[in-house]
Amino acid sequence: MSRLIVISNRVSRPNKNGEQGGLAVALAAALRQRGGIWVGWSGDTTDKFTGQIAFNEDEGVRTATIDLEEQDVDEYYNGYANRTLWPLFHFRIDLAEYARDFEGGYNRVNQRFADTASPLIESDDVVWIHDYHLIPLGQLLRKKGLKNRIGFFLHIPWPPTRLLVSLPHHSKLVEALFAYDVVGFHTEEWLESFRHYVEKEMGGRVDGDFITAGGRTIQAIACPIGIDAPEFVAASNGTVAAEMYKRVCDSLQERAMIVGVDRLDYSKGLEERFNGYARFLKDNSQMQGKVVLVQIAPPSRSDVASYQEIRATLDSLAGRINGEYSDVDWTPIRYVNQGYPREKLAGIYRSARIGLVTPLRDGMNLVAKEYVAAQDPADPGVLILSRFAGAAHQLKDALLINPYSPEEMSDAISKALAMPLEERKRRWTAMMQSVQEQDVSWWRATFSQRLEEAAEVRQTEDVE
Ligand code: GDG
16 A cells, blocks of 8 residues: 655644544544655744754654744745635635735745655655645645655635636646646535636636646545544543533533634634624523523634734624623623633533534534534534535535524524424434544545546556
8 A cells, every 4th residue: 555645734743632633633544554754844933944854753653844934934824825815715805915925935835845745755655735825735746756646635615716816826826736636625616616717717628527727637526524423422422521511511500502613713704603693682582691602712823913803803792792681690602712622622512502603614614513423312402504614515404594694693593492302303313424424534535545546547648
């Protein structure tokens, strides 16, 4: 079996306290099974880039990391990745910043990744590159002569062509994707937008999964990521989760709990969620004092101004809603800016009657799947899910809403609170089936298989 080389912006080193996300666990499992290396940025900075690689091995997973310069982090990570591509790909061209320095830094760091990774790659290794930080990396590796199978997976949405063309040098970015053998998106919707761009802007040809442009044919597929369902179910039934469940339930004093868990990011629709919940309290005065929204929102990307702004906005909005509706013995929103270990999170999900997952745009959204997996099968809660999350394509038995509409959110909360047990069970069973069938192992195996097959296609082409 060929080795696997995973390359992503950050490398998640396995640790023993269970803080790793499902994606990291799945990729680590693949690396352990096949052998290989996980390559990426250490998260640390250095005064002068040396290209020196730090090798580590944790629990059978080899990692290779590099430090970047302060300027790299500003221009590549905080700049082009998180101030240009992230907002644009989440349909927020109002927030996207187009600066030459950012683009220059992005290309420079991708080159640094290529220089670092290429000597580590052996001729029959399979290379799997992740996410918007590293779109040009495959092309840079090809320029170094790599003939390996190289796949790319985009974890965020692919924007409609009309939005993407607002990016200076957009064609260069998209052309770079044609260096890969397989390009993966979470949903048909993102894949459709990609195909549209290729046909309209590049004069390319689409033939099922095969897409040809500029003389090169790649496979572009929809392959939705999942969670580590068995692990999450086990965590939900474990003692840490049970303790957390009890702690939360005791604090609720019979009140119904609604939970949200999101990185503090404007794409997650937190402002709209708070407003929708306030609308529910206004429309249903009899429910005041009987329901609590627990919003867990650990800060992220706090060096970027738009993230500082959303934090300030939410601080004041939560304060305003609490000020307006609180009573001496009840606070409607518990707004928590800290993260919790996964086992505790599982207990929090289970104690909530409603999971409120309302991003304005999301590549997939794993929280929705985690909420489903954490439920008690005998008395499951209700998932309210944004129709603009990739997860909505699979979790069709959630209450799907438009997150921009406070009325829809208010109505869905009312409906969820009143939903009979039989209907809750029916909806949950269907969603749980999807979460279990298309879990993270399925995702990894499906993508890897395509990449292996792509190699055969290429070899056949070579022979001809
Ligand atoms: C990107 C795409 C796509 C959150 N708070 C805590 C915590 N989390 C964990 C959740 C979940 C993960 O973070 C968030 O994943 P999401 O999928 O919801 O969102 P993004 O971070 O934006 O991820 C997204 C994903 O990539 C994978 O392709 O689904 O669309 O945007 O696992 O549980 N984990 C812990 N404590 C917290 O307080 N331990």
